[in-house]
Amino acid sequence: MTQSTRIAAGIASVTAGAALALWSTRELREAKRASAPGKHIAAARAFNHGSALLALSVLADSAMEHYRGSFENCAMYLPPVVAFCSLGAALHGGTDARAESHRLRRAIQICGAATGTAGTAFHLYNVTKRPGGLSWQNLFYGAPAGAPFALVLSGVLGSIAEQLRDEPEHDPQLFGMPAGKALALVAGAGLLGTAAEAALLHFRGSFQHPAMYAPVTVVPVGGVLLAHAAFASPRHAARASVFARLWLRLTAALGFAGLGFHVNGVVRAHGGWHNWSQNLFAGPPLPAPPAFSALALAGLAALRMRETER
Template identity: 60%
Template sequence: MSARNARTVGVGIAAGAVVGAVLLSALARRRSGAAGLPGVETAAHLDAARAFNRSSALLALSVLADSGIEHYRGSFANKAMYTPLISSLLSLAAGLHGGADSVARKHPVRNVVYLTAASAGIAGTGFHLYNITKRPGGISWHNLFYAAPIGAPMALLLSGALGAVAERLRDEPAVEPQLFGMQAGRALGLAAAAGLAGTVGEVALLHFRGAFQNPAMYAPVTAGPLACALLTHAALAAPRERWFTRVWLRITAALGFIGVGFHARGVARNQGGWRNWSQNVLNGPPLPAPPSFSALALAGLAALRLRETEK
Protein backbone atom coordinates (compact mmCIF):
# COMPACT_ATOMS: atom_id res chain seq x y z
CA MET A 1 0.00 0.00 0.00
CA SER A 2 1.42 3.37 -1.01
CA ALA A 3 1.73 6.28 1.40
CA ARG A 4 -0.95 8.14 -0.57
CA ASN A 5 -3.36 5.22 -0.29
CA ALA A 6 -2.58 4.88 3.40
CA ARG A 7 -3.42 8.54 3.99
CA THR A 8 -6.66 8.09 2.06
CA VAL A 9 -7.62 5.09 4.19
CA GLY A 10 -6.74 7.00 7.35
CA VAL A 11 -8.79 10.04 6.36
CA GLY A 12 -11.70 7.79 5.38
CA ILE A 13 -11.66 6.00 8.71
CA ALA A 14 -11.46 9.25 10.65
CA ALA A 15 -14.26 10.82 8.62
CA GLY A 16 -16.42 7.73 9.04
CA ALA A 17 -15.86 7.78 12.80
CA VAL A 18 -16.80 11.44 13.09
CA VAL A 19 -19.90 11.19 10.90
CA GLY A 20 -21.05 8.00 12.59
CA ALA A 21 -20.51 9.45 16.05
CA VAL A 22 -22.45 12.61 15.21
CA LEU A 23 -25.39 10.70 13.75
CA LEU A 24 -25.53 8.17 16.55
CA SER A 25 -25.21 10.84 19.24
CA ALA A 26 -28.07 12.79 17.66
CA LEU A 27 -30.17 9.63 17.67
CA ALA A 28 -29.26 9.02 21.32
CA ARG A 29 -30.42 12.52 22.28
CA ARG A 30 -33.75 11.93 20.53
CA ARG A 31 -34.26 8.62 22.34
CA SER A 32 -33.22 10.24 25.60
CA GLY A 33 -35.76 13.01 25.21
CA ALA A 34 -38.50 10.52 24.47
CA ALA A 35 -37.62 8.44 27.51
CA GLY A 36 -38.33 11.02 30.19
CA LEU A 37 -38.59 14.65 31.21
CA PRO A 38 -35.55 16.91 30.78
CA GLY A 39 -33.59 17.55 33.93
CA VAL A 40 -34.63 14.34 35.69
CA GLU A 41 -31.63 12.76 37.42
CA THR A 42 -30.72 9.35 36.04
CA ALA A 43 -30.30 6.26 38.23
CA ALA A 44 -26.84 5.41 39.53
CA HIS A 45 -26.69 2.17 37.54
CA LEU A 46 -27.55 4.05 34.33
CA ASP A 47 -24.79 6.57 35.01
CA ALA A 48 -22.38 3.65 35.45
CA ALA A 49 -23.59 2.05 32.21
CA ARG A 50 -23.03 5.26 30.26
CA ALA A 51 -19.56 5.62 31.79
CA PHE A 52 -18.73 2.08 30.66
CA ASN A 53 -19.98 2.96 27.16
CA ARG A 54 -17.57 5.90 27.11
CA SER A 55 -14.70 3.76 28.40
CA SER A 56 -15.46 1.24 25.68
CA ALA A 57 -15.30 4.07 23.12
CA LEU A 58 -11.90 5.23 24.36
CA LEU A 59 -10.55 1.69 24.19
CA ALA A 60 -11.96 1.30 20.69
CA LEU A 61 -10.30 4.54 19.57
CA SER A 62 -6.98 3.26 20.92
CA VAL A 63 -7.43 -0.04 19.07
CA LEU A 64 -8.48 1.70 15.85
CA ALA A 65 -5.37 3.88 15.76
CA ASP A 66 -2.97 1.22 17.04
CA SER A 67 -4.15 -1.60 14.76
CA GLY A 68 -4.25 0.80 11.82
CA ILE A 69 -0.59 1.70 12.33
CA GLU A 70 0.63 -1.81 13.13
CA HIS A 71 -1.30 -3.55 10.36
CA TYR A 72 -0.24 -0.92 7.84
CA ARG A 73 3.34 -1.68 8.88
CA GLY A 74 2.51 -5.33 8.14
CA SER A 75 1.19 -4.23 4.70
CA PHE A 76 -2.18 -5.86 5.49
CA ALA A 77 -0.63 -9.12 4.29
CA ASN A 78 -3.69 -11.00 5.55
CA LYS A 79 -7.09 -9.58 4.66
CA ALA A 80 -8.25 -10.45 8.18
CA MET A 81 -6.03 -7.58 9.35
CA TYR A 82 -8.79 -5.18 8.30
CA THR A 83 -11.18 -6.77 10.82
CA PRO A 84 -10.02 -4.89 13.95
CA LEU A 85 -10.24 -1.58 12.09
CA ILE A 86 -13.86 -2.19 11.16
CA SER A 87 -14.81 -3.68 14.54
CA SER A 88 -13.12 -0.93 16.55
CA LEU A 89 -14.67 1.78 14.38
CA LEU A 90 -18.14 0.34 15.00
CA SER A 91 -17.38 -0.10 18.70
CA LEU A 92 -16.22 3.53 18.88
CA ALA A 93 -19.47 4.73 17.32
CA ALA A 94 -21.51 2.49 19.62
CA GLY A 95 -19.63 3.75 22.68
CA LEU A 96 -20.18 7.40 21.79
CA HIS A 97 -23.83 6.68 21.13
CA GLY A 98 -24.24 4.80 24.41
CA GLY A 99 -22.45 7.47 26.38
CA ALA A 100 -25.04 10.00 25.23
CA ASP A 101 -28.03 7.66 25.60
CA SER A 102 -29.95 7.87 28.89
CA VAL A 103 -32.56 5.26 27.98
CA ALA A 104 -32.71 2.53 30.62
CA ARG A 105 -32.86 -0.42 28.27
CA LYS A 106 -30.42 -2.36 26.17
CA HIS A 107 -29.87 -1.11 22.63
CA PRO A 108 -29.94 -4.17 20.32
CA VAL A 109 -27.64 -2.72 17.63
CA ARG A 110 -25.03 -1.56 20.14
CA ASN A 111 -25.18 -4.92 21.86
CA VAL A 112 -24.49 -6.79 18.61
CA VAL A 113 -21.62 -4.41 17.79
CA TYR A 114 -20.05 -5.01 21.21
CA LEU A 115 -20.39 -8.79 21.04
CA THR A 116 -18.89 -8.75 17.54
CA ALA A 117 -15.96 -6.64 18.73
CA ALA A 118 -15.33 -9.03 21.62
CA SER A 119 -15.41 -11.99 19.22
CA ALA A 120 -13.00 -10.20 16.88
CA GLY A 121 -10.68 -9.63 19.84
CA ILE A 122 -10.71 -13.33 20.70
CA ALA A 123 -10.08 -14.30 17.08
CA GLY A 124 -7.27 -11.73 16.84
CA THR A 125 -5.59 -13.20 19.90
CA GLY A 126 -5.65 -16.57 18.17
CA PHE A 127 -4.10 -15.08 15.00
CA HIS A 128 -1.38 -13.35 16.98
CA LEU A 129 -0.63 -16.49 19.00
CA TYR A 130 -0.33 -18.45 15.74
CA ASN A 131 2.03 -15.77 14.39
CA ILE A 132 4.25 -16.24 17.43
CA THR A 133 4.26 -20.05 17.47
CA LYS A 134 4.99 -20.45 13.74
CA ARG A 135 8.27 -18.52 14.04
CA PRO A 136 11.56 -20.30 14.77
CA GLY A 137 11.81 -20.77 18.52
CA GLY A 138 8.05 -20.70 19.06
CA ILE A 139 7.02 -19.05 22.30
CA SER A 140 10.22 -17.27 23.32
CA TRP A 141 11.15 -13.85 24.64
CA HIS A 142 12.36 -12.77 21.21
CA ASN A 143 9.09 -13.72 19.53
CA LEU A 144 6.98 -12.24 22.32
CA PHE A 145 8.90 -8.99 21.86
CA TYR A 146 8.98 -8.76 18.05
CA ALA A 147 6.20 -10.92 16.61
CA ALA A 148 2.54 -9.89 16.55
CA PRO A 149 1.83 -8.44 20.04
CA ILE A 150 -0.09 -11.10 21.94
CA GLY A 151 -1.95 -8.62 24.13
CA ALA A 152 -3.02 -6.11 21.47
CA PRO A 153 -6.26 -7.85 20.33
CA MET A 154 -7.31 -8.12 23.97
CA ALA A 155 -7.95 -4.37 23.98
CA LEU A 156 -10.65 -4.93 21.36
CA LEU A 157 -12.05 -7.77 23.46
CA LEU A 158 -12.13 -5.44 26.48
CA SER A 159 -13.83 -2.70 24.47
CA GLY A 160 -16.56 -5.11 23.43
CA ALA A 161 -16.83 -6.62 26.92
CA LEU A 162 -17.17 -3.25 28.68
CA GLY A 163 -19.83 -2.17 26.20
CA ALA A 164 -21.75 -5.44 26.45
CA VAL A 165 -21.74 -5.23 30.25
CA ALA A 166 -23.02 -1.65 30.00
CA GLU A 167 -25.90 -2.78 27.80
CA ARG A 168 -26.79 -5.61 30.16
CA LEU A 169 -26.70 -3.24 33.13
CA ARG A 170 -29.26 -0.95 31.45
CA ASP A 171 -31.85 -3.74 31.64
CA GLU A 172 -31.42 -4.08 35.40
CA PRO A 173 -33.83 -2.36 37.84
CA ALA A 174 -32.69 0.92 39.36
CA VAL A 175 -32.98 -0.57 42.88
CA GLU A 176 -30.32 -3.16 43.70
CA PRO A 177 -29.19 -3.96 40.13
CA GLN A 178 -27.26 -7.20 39.73
CA LEU A 179 -24.87 -8.64 37.18
CA PHE A 180 -23.67 -12.25 36.97
CA GLY A 181 -25.40 -13.12 40.23
CA MET A 182 -23.77 -10.38 42.31
CA GLN A 183 -24.28 -6.71 43.06
CA ALA A 184 -23.68 -4.67 39.91
CA GLY A 185 -21.03 -2.43 41.48
CA ARG A 186 -19.06 -5.46 42.62
CA ALA A 187 -19.29 -7.12 39.18
CA LEU A 188 -18.24 -3.94 37.36
CA GLY A 189 -15.34 -3.39 39.75
CA LEU A 190 -14.04 -6.92 39.22
CA ALA A 191 -14.42 -6.59 35.43
CA ALA A 192 -12.48 -3.30 35.36
CA ALA A 193 -9.80 -4.72 37.67
CA ALA A 194 -9.35 -7.77 35.42
CA GLY A 195 -8.96 -5.48 32.40
CA LEU A 196 -6.38 -3.39 34.24
CA ALA A 197 -4.42 -6.51 35.18
CA GLY A 198 -4.23 -7.65 31.57
CA THR A 199 -3.21 -4.20 30.36
CA VAL A 200 -0.48 -3.97 32.99
CA GLY A 201 0.89 -7.32 31.77
CA GLU A 202 1.11 -6.06 28.18
CA VAL A 203 2.74 -2.79 29.27
CA ALA A 204 5.24 -4.65 31.46
CA LEU A 205 6.26 -6.89 28.55
CA LEU A 206 6.82 -4.00 26.13
CA HIS A 207 8.57 -1.77 28.66
CA PHE A 208 10.80 -4.71 29.60
CA ARG A 209 11.65 -4.98 25.89
CA GLY A 210 12.64 -1.31 26.08
CA ALA A 211 14.87 -2.14 29.08
CA PHE A 212 13.05 0.53 31.14
CA GLN A 213 15.57 3.00 29.71
CA ASN A 214 13.49 5.92 31.02
CA PRO A 215 12.54 5.77 34.72
CA ALA A 216 9.05 6.99 33.76
CA MET A 217 8.50 3.57 32.17
CA TYR A 218 8.13 2.15 35.68
CA ALA A 219 5.09 4.37 36.38
CA PRO A 220 2.39 2.29 34.66
CA VAL A 221 3.72 -1.02 35.98
CA THR A 222 3.68 0.28 39.55
CA ALA A 223 0.57 2.48 39.56
CA GLY A 224 -1.44 -0.06 37.56
CA PRO A 225 -1.07 -3.07 39.90
CA LEU A 226 -1.90 -0.92 42.94
CA ALA A 227 -5.00 0.46 41.18
CA CYS A 228 -6.01 -3.09 40.31
CA ALA A 229 -5.55 -4.27 43.91
CA LEU A 230 -7.44 -1.31 45.39
CA LEU A 231 -10.33 -1.73 42.96
CA THR A 232 -10.53 -5.47 43.63
CA HIS A 233 -10.61 -4.83 47.38
CA ALA A 234 -13.31 -2.18 46.97
CA ALA A 235 -15.39 -4.63 44.92
CA LEU A 236 -15.06 -7.54 47.33
CA ALA A 237 -15.21 -5.69 50.66
CA ALA A 238 -18.28 -4.12 52.22
CA PRO A 239 -19.47 -1.01 50.35
CA ARG A 240 -18.24 2.29 51.78
CA GLU A 241 -16.59 5.46 50.55
CA ARG A 242 -13.00 4.83 49.45
CA TRP A 243 -11.40 8.18 48.74
CA PHE A 244 -7.88 6.82 48.33
CA THR A 245 -8.99 4.28 45.70
CA ARG A 246 -10.79 7.06 43.84
CA VAL A 247 -7.71 9.32 43.91
CA TRP A 248 -5.43 6.50 42.77
CA LEU A 249 -7.70 5.55 39.89
CA ARG A 250 -7.68 9.19 38.78
CA ILE A 251 -3.89 9.20 38.91
CA THR A 252 -3.85 5.99 36.85
CA ALA A 253 -6.23 7.51 34.29
CA ALA A 254 -4.01 10.59 34.02
CA LEU A 255 -0.93 8.38 33.49
CA GLY A 256 -2.53 6.96 30.35
CA PHE A 257 -2.86 10.39 28.74
CA ILE A 258 0.58 11.49 29.99
CA GLY A 259 1.99 8.32 28.41
CA VAL A 260 1.01 9.61 24.98
CA GLY A 261 3.37 12.54 25.55
CA PHE A 262 6.21 10.24 26.56
CA HIS A 263 5.62 8.05 23.52
CA ALA A 264 5.58 11.14 21.30
CA ARG A 265 8.96 12.05 22.81
CA GLY A 266 10.16 8.52 21.99
CA VAL A 267 9.13 9.02 18.36
CA ALA A 268 10.94 12.37 18.27
CA ARG A 269 14.17 10.77 19.51
CA ASN A 270 14.43 8.52 16.45
CA GLN A 271 16.54 9.68 13.53
CA GLY A 272 14.75 12.52 11.75
CA GLY A 273 12.28 12.98 14.61
CA TRP A 274 8.81 14.13 13.64
CA ARG A 275 10.13 15.38 10.28
CA ASN A 276 10.40 11.70 9.41
CA TRP A 277 7.07 10.88 11.07
CA SER A 278 5.90 8.40 8.42
CA GLN A 279 8.80 6.11 9.38
CA ASN A 280 9.24 6.92 13.05
CA VAL A 281 5.57 6.55 14.03
CA LEU A 282 5.79 2.99 12.75
CA ASN A 283 9.04 2.20 14.58
CA GLY A 284 8.70 4.30 17.74
CA PRO A 285 6.67 3.52 20.86
CA PRO A 286 2.97 3.13 19.97
CA LEU A 287 1.22 6.49 20.40
CA PRO A 288 -2.34 5.11 20.72
CA ALA A 289 -1.55 2.48 23.35
CA PRO A 290 -1.46 4.45 26.66
CA PRO A 291 -5.10 5.73 26.54
CA SER A 292 -6.31 2.15 26.99
CA PHE A 293 -4.90 2.45 30.51
CA SER A 294 -7.02 5.56 31.03
CA ALA A 295 -10.16 3.87 29.69
CA LEU A 296 -9.97 1.05 32.21
CA ALA A 297 -9.20 3.38 35.11
CA LEU A 298 -12.23 5.51 34.18
CA ALA A 299 -14.36 2.35 34.04
CA GLY A 300 -13.03 1.50 37.50
CA LEU A 301 -14.09 4.93 38.77
CA ALA A 302 -17.61 4.36 37.43
CA ALA A 303 -17.75 0.95 39.12
CA LEU A 304 -16.50 2.46 42.37
CA ARG A 305 -19.19 5.15 42.33
CA LEU A 306 -21.89 2.53 41.88
CA ARG A 307 -20.34 0.28 44.53
CA GLU A 308 -20.43 3.10 47.07
CA THR A 309 -24.22 3.42 46.64
CA GLU A 310 -24.85 -0.27 47.39
CA LYS A 311 -25.86 -1.67 50.76
Protein backbone atom coordinates in the same frame (compact mmCIF):
# COMPACT_ATOMS: atom_id res chain seq x y z
CA MET B 1 19.02 15.75 32.90
CA THR B 2 19.21 15.93 29.12
CA GLN B 3 17.15 18.35 27.08
CA SER B 4 15.00 15.57 25.61
CA THR B 5 14.28 14.23 29.10
CA ARG B 6 13.26 17.70 30.28
CA ILE B 7 10.98 18.07 27.27
CA ALA B 8 9.40 14.66 27.93
CA ALA B 9 8.92 15.44 31.60
CA GLY B 10 7.36 18.80 30.73
CA ILE B 11 4.96 17.31 28.20
CA ALA B 12 4.00 14.53 30.58
CA SER B 13 3.55 16.86 33.56
CA VAL B 14 1.33 19.31 31.70
CA THR B 15 -0.73 16.52 30.13
CA ALA B 16 -1.12 14.63 33.39
CA GLY B 17 -1.97 17.78 35.34
CA ALA B 18 -4.65 18.83 32.88
CA ALA B 19 -6.10 15.32 32.76
CA LEU B 20 -6.09 15.02 36.55
CA ALA B 21 -7.84 18.38 36.94
CA LEU B 22 -10.53 17.42 34.41
CA TRP B 23 -11.02 14.04 36.04
CA SER B 24 -11.26 15.58 39.53
CA THR B 25 -13.90 18.06 38.36
CA ARG B 26 -15.87 15.30 36.69
CA GLU B 27 -15.62 13.10 39.76
CA LEU B 28 -17.00 15.82 42.03
CA ARG B 29 -19.92 16.29 39.66
CA GLU B 30 -20.59 12.56 39.39
CA ALA B 31 -20.28 12.04 43.15
CA LYS B 32 -23.21 14.40 43.67
CA ARG B 33 -25.26 12.26 41.33
CA ALA B 34 -24.20 8.94 42.84
CA SER B 35 -27.22 8.63 45.12
CA ALA B 36 -29.69 10.00 42.58
CA PRO B 37 -32.14 7.75 40.71
CA GLY B 38 -30.68 6.19 37.60
CA LYS B 39 -27.16 5.85 38.95
CA HIS B 40 -26.79 2.60 37.01
CA ILE B 41 -27.47 4.55 33.80
CA ALA B 42 -24.68 6.98 34.70
CA ALA B 43 -22.37 3.98 35.27
CA ALA B 44 -23.43 2.46 31.94
CA ARG B 45 -22.63 5.69 30.13
CA ALA B 46 -19.23 5.86 31.88
CA PHE B 47 -18.51 2.32 30.68
CA ASN B 48 -19.52 3.44 27.18
CA HIS B 49 -16.96 6.25 27.43
CA GLY B 50 -14.28 3.79 28.50
CA SER B 51 -15.26 1.47 25.66
CA ALA B 52 -15.01 4.35 23.19
CA LEU B 53 -11.51 5.32 24.31
CA LEU B 54 -10.35 1.71 24.06
CA ALA B 55 -11.94 1.32 20.63
CA LEU B 56 -10.21 4.48 19.42
CA SER B 57 -6.89 3.11 20.69
CA VAL B 58 -7.45 -0.19 18.88
CA LEU B 59 -8.56 1.56 15.70
CA ALA B 60 -5.39 3.65 15.52
CA ASP B 61 -3.05 0.87 16.63
CA SER B 62 -4.44 -1.90 14.41
CA ALA B 63 -4.65 0.38 11.36
CA MET B 64 -1.01 1.41 11.76
CA GLU B 65 0.40 -2.01 12.59
CA HIS B 66 -1.57 -3.91 9.97
CA TYR B 67 -0.66 -1.27 7.37
CA ARG B 68 2.97 -1.85 8.30
CA GLY B 69 2.31 -5.54 7.69
CA SER B 70 0.88 -4.62 4.25
CA PHE B 71 -2.41 -6.31 5.22
CA GLU B 72 -0.79 -9.58 4.18
CA ASN B 73 -3.77 -11.55 5.47
CA CYS B 74 -7.29 -10.47 4.52
CA ALA B 75 -8.32 -10.92 8.17
CA MET B 76 -6.06 -7.98 9.03
CA TYR B 77 -8.71 -5.61 7.64
CA LEU B 78 -11.25 -6.79 10.20
CA PRO B 79 -9.92 -5.26 13.47
CA PRO B 80 -9.86 -1.62 12.21
CA VAL B 81 -13.35 -1.98 10.76
CA VAL B 82 -14.78 -3.61 13.89
CA ALA B 83 -13.00 -1.08 16.13
CA PHE B 84 -14.51 1.76 14.09
CA CYS B 85 -17.98 0.27 14.53
CA SER B 86 -17.37 -0.27 18.24
CA LEU B 87 -16.25 3.34 18.57
CA GLY B 88 -19.46 4.57 16.96
CA ALA B 89 -21.62 2.32 19.14
CA ALA B 90 -19.83 3.38 22.33
CA LEU B 91 -20.07 7.09 21.50
CA HIS B 92 -23.78 6.68 20.79
CA GLY B 93 -24.24 4.84 24.08
CA GLY B 94 -22.34 7.52 25.97
CA THR B 95 -24.98 10.07 24.99
CA ASP B 96 -27.97 7.78 25.55
CA ALA B 97 -29.72 8.28 28.91
CA ARG B 98 -32.49 5.74 28.31
CA ALA B 99 -32.95 2.89 30.78
CA GLU B 100 -33.04 0.21 28.12
CA SER B 101 -30.42 -1.53 26.05
CA HIS B 102 -29.90 -1.00 22.34
CA ARG B 103 -29.85 -4.22 20.35
CA LEU B 104 -27.59 -3.00 17.56
CA ARG B 105 -25.07 -1.47 19.99
CA ARG B 106 -24.98 -4.68 22.00
CA ALA B 107 -24.49 -6.80 18.85
CA ILE B 108 -21.62 -4.57 17.70
CA GLN B 109 -19.89 -4.75 21.09
CA ILE B 110 -20.25 -8.53 21.29
CA CYS B 111 -18.80 -8.73 17.78
CA GLY B 112 -15.90 -6.54 18.94
CA ALA B 113 -15.17 -8.81 21.89
CA ALA B 114 -15.31 -11.88 19.65
CA THR B 115 -13.01 -10.27 17.08
CA GLY B 116 -10.53 -9.37 19.81
CA THR B 117 -10.58 -12.93 21.13
CA ALA B 118 -9.95 -14.34 17.65
CA GLY B 119 -7.19 -11.77 17.12
CA THR B 120 -5.49 -12.82 20.34
CA ALA B 121 -5.53 -16.43 19.14
CA PHE B 122 -4.07 -15.42 15.74
CA HIS B 123 -1.32 -13.38 17.38
CA LEU B 124 -0.39 -16.21 19.74
CA TYR B 125 -0.29 -18.57 16.77
CA ASN B 126 2.00 -16.11 14.96
CA VAL B 127 4.35 -16.14 17.96
CA THR B 128 4.42 -19.91 18.41
CA LYS B 129 4.91 -20.76 14.70
CA ARG B 130 8.18 -18.80 14.55
CA PRO B 131 11.49 -20.64 14.98
CA GLY B 132 12.01 -21.15 18.68
CA GLY B 133 8.31 -21.19 19.47
CA LEU B 134 7.18 -19.44 22.61
CA SER B 135 10.30 -17.47 23.56
CA TRP B 136 11.16 -13.98 24.74
CA GLN B 137 12.53 -13.11 21.30
CA ASN B 138 9.29 -14.06 19.59
CA LEU B 139 7.13 -12.38 22.23
CA PHE B 140 9.10 -9.18 21.74
CA TYR B 141 9.19 -9.07 17.94
CA GLY B 142 6.28 -11.25 16.81
CA ALA B 143 2.68 -10.11 16.56
CA PRO B 144 1.90 -8.42 19.90
CA ALA B 145 -0.13 -11.00 21.79
CA GLY B 146 -1.74 -8.44 24.08
CA ALA B 147 -2.79 -5.91 21.44
CA PRO B 148 -6.15 -7.51 20.49
CA PHE B 149 -6.97 -7.74 24.21
CA ALA B 150 -7.84 -4.03 24.14
CA LEU B 151 -10.59 -4.78 21.60
CA VAL B 152 -11.85 -7.55 23.88
CA LEU B 153 -12.01 -5.06 26.75
CA SER B 154 -13.76 -2.47 24.59
CA GLY B 155 -16.41 -4.97 23.60
CA VAL B 156 -16.81 -6.25 27.15
CA LEU B 157 -17.23 -2.77 28.61
CA GLY B 158 -19.71 -1.82 25.90
CA SER B 159 -21.81 -4.98 26.22
CA ILE B 160 -21.83 -4.71 30.03
CA ALA B 161 -23.07 -1.13 29.67
CA GLU B 162 -25.99 -2.38 27.58
CA GLN B 163 -26.79 -5.17 30.03
CA LEU B 164 -26.67 -2.75 32.95
CA ARG B 165 -29.35 -0.55 31.36
CA ASP B 166 -31.85 -3.42 31.55
CA GLU B 167 -31.34 -3.93 35.28
CA PRO B 168 -33.82 -2.57 37.88
CA GLU B 169 -32.95 0.90 39.09
CA HIS B 170 -32.76 0.24 42.82
CA ASP B 171 -30.93 -3.10 42.85
CA PRO B 172 -28.98 -3.68 39.60
CA GLN B 173 -27.24 -7.05 39.32
CA LEU B 174 -24.57 -8.37 36.97
CA PHE B 175 -23.32 -11.96 36.79
CA GLY B 176 -25.32 -12.83 39.92
CA MET B 177 -23.70 -10.15 42.12
CA PRO B 178 -24.28 -6.46 42.86
CA ALA B 179 -23.52 -4.43 39.75
CA GLY B 180 -20.90 -2.21 41.42
CA LYS B 181 -18.97 -5.24 42.61
CA ALA B 182 -19.06 -6.89 39.18
CA LEU B 183 -18.03 -3.69 37.41
CA ALA B 184 -15.10 -3.17 39.78
CA LEU B 185 -13.84 -6.71 39.17
CA VAL B 186 -14.08 -6.31 35.37
CA ALA B 187 -12.23 -2.97 35.40
CA GLY B 188 -9.61 -4.32 37.81
CA ALA B 189 -8.94 -7.35 35.63
CA GLY B 190 -8.59 -5.08 32.61
CA LEU B 191 -6.02 -2.91 34.39
CA LEU B 192 -3.96 -5.94 35.32
CA GLY B 193 -4.06 -7.23 31.73
CA THR B 194 -2.97 -3.93 30.18
CA ALA B 195 -0.23 -3.56 32.79
CA ALA B 196 1.11 -6.99 31.82
CA GLU B 197 1.36 -5.94 28.17
CA ALA B 198 3.12 -2.69 29.14
CA ALA B 199 5.54 -4.67 31.31
CA LEU B 200 6.48 -6.89 28.36
CA LEU B 201 7.09 -4.00 25.97
CA HIS B 202 8.94 -1.85 28.49
CA PHE B 203 11.08 -4.84 29.43
CA ARG B 204 11.93 -5.11 25.73
CA GLY B 205 13.00 -1.47 25.96
CA SER B 206 15.20 -2.31 28.97
CA PHE B 207 13.34 0.32 31.04
CA GLN B 208 15.79 2.85 29.62
CA HIS B 209 13.76 5.75 31.07
CA PRO B 210 12.66 5.83 34.75
CA ALA B 211 9.10 6.75 33.68
CA MET B 212 8.80 3.33 32.04
CA TYR B 213 8.42 1.81 35.51
CA ALA B 214 5.22 3.78 36.18
CA PRO B 215 2.77 1.58 34.17
CA VAL B 216 4.08 -1.61 35.80
CA THR B 217 3.80 -0.21 39.34
CA VAL B 218 0.94 2.29 39.41
CA VAL B 219 -1.54 0.45 37.19
CA PRO B 220 -1.46 -2.99 38.91
CA VAL B 221 -2.01 -1.32 42.29
CA GLY B 222 -5.14 0.27 40.84
CA GLY B 223 -6.41 -3.15 39.79
CA VAL B 224 -5.75 -4.61 43.25
CA LEU B 225 -7.48 -1.67 44.97
CA LEU B 226 -10.52 -2.16 42.76
CA ALA B 227 -10.65 -5.83 43.72
CA HIS B 228 -10.39 -4.89 47.39
CA ALA B 229 -13.25 -2.40 47.05
CA ALA B 230 -15.31 -5.04 45.24
CA PHE B 231 -14.98 -7.62 48.01
CA ALA B 232 -15.34 -5.16 50.90
CA SER B 233 -18.60 -5.44 52.81
CA PRO B 234 -21.25 -2.88 51.81
CA ARG B 235 -20.90 -1.00 55.10
CA HIS B 236 -17.16 -0.61 54.50
CA ALA B 237 -17.34 -0.05 50.75
CA ALA B 238 -17.15 3.75 50.96
CA ARG B 239 -14.05 3.65 53.15
CA ALA B 240 -12.40 1.00 50.98
CA SER B 241 -12.93 3.06 47.83
CA VAL B 242 -11.47 6.35 49.11
CA PHE B 243 -7.87 5.48 48.38
CA ALA B 244 -8.86 3.48 45.29
CA ARG B 245 -10.60 6.56 43.87
CA LEU B 246 -7.48 8.70 44.33
CA TRP B 247 -5.28 6.00 42.83
CA LEU B 248 -7.52 5.59 39.81
CA ARG B 249 -7.37 9.33 39.17
CA LEU B 250 -3.60 8.98 39.18
CA THR B 251 -3.90 6.04 36.78
CA ALA B 252 -6.12 8.07 34.46
CA ALA B 253 -3.61 10.91 34.43
CA LEU B 254 -0.82 8.39 33.85
CA GLY B 255 -2.47 7.26 30.63
CA PHE B 256 -2.34 10.76 29.18
CA ALA B 257 1.14 11.38 30.56
CA GLY B 258 2.28 8.17 28.85
CA LEU B 259 0.92 9.53 25.60
CA GLY B 260 3.13 12.59 26.12
CA PHE B 261 6.19 10.41 26.70
CA HIS B 262 5.43 8.33 23.61
CA VAL B 263 5.05 11.50 21.52
CA ASN B 264 8.46 12.57 22.77
CA GLY B 265 9.82 9.15 21.78
CA VAL B 266 8.71 9.81 18.22
CA VAL B 267 10.18 13.32 18.28
CA ARG B 268 13.55 12.02 19.49
CA ALA B 269 13.87 9.59 16.58
CA HIS B 270 15.95 10.64 13.59
CA GLY B 271 13.99 13.20 11.59
CA GLY B 272 11.28 13.63 14.23
CA TRP B 273 7.87 14.48 12.82
CA HIS B 274 9.45 15.35 9.47
CA ASN B 275 10.03 11.61 9.13
CA TRP B 276 6.69 10.67 10.66
CA SER B 277 5.93 7.92 8.13
CA GLN B 278 8.80 5.90 9.59
CA ASN B 279 9.04 7.14 13.17
CA LEU B 280 5.37 6.53 13.98
CA PHE B 281 5.92 2.86 13.20
CA ALA B 282 9.37 2.53 14.72
CA GLY B 283 8.75 4.62 17.84
CA PRO B 284 6.66 3.79 20.93
CA PRO B 285 2.97 3.17 20.09
CA LEU B 286 0.99 6.37 20.61
CA PRO B 287 -2.45 4.71 21.03
CA ALA B 288 -1.38 2.38 23.86
CA PRO B 289 -1.22 4.53 27.05
CA PRO B 290 -4.81 5.94 26.90
CA ALA B 291 -6.06 2.40 27.57
CA PHE B 292 -5.11 2.97 31.22
CA SER B 293 -7.28 6.10 31.29
CA ALA B 294 -10.22 4.24 29.75
CA LEU B 295 -10.14 1.49 32.36
CA ALA B 296 -9.61 3.98 35.19
CA LEU B 297 -12.76 5.78 34.01
CA ALA B 298 -14.67 2.49 34.16
CA GLY B 299 -13.22 1.74 37.60
CA LEU B 300 -14.32 5.12 38.96
CA ALA B 301 -17.86 4.48 37.72
CA ALA B 302 -17.82 1.08 39.43
CA LEU B 303 -16.70 2.64 42.71
CA ARG B 304 -19.51 5.18 42.61
CA MET B 305 -22.02 2.34 42.31
CA ARG B 306 -20.29 0.19 44.90
CA GLU B 307 -20.49 2.92 47.53
CA THR B 308 -24.28 3.09 47.28
CA GLU B 309 -25.01 -0.65 47.22
CA ARG B 310 -26.86 -2.15 50.15
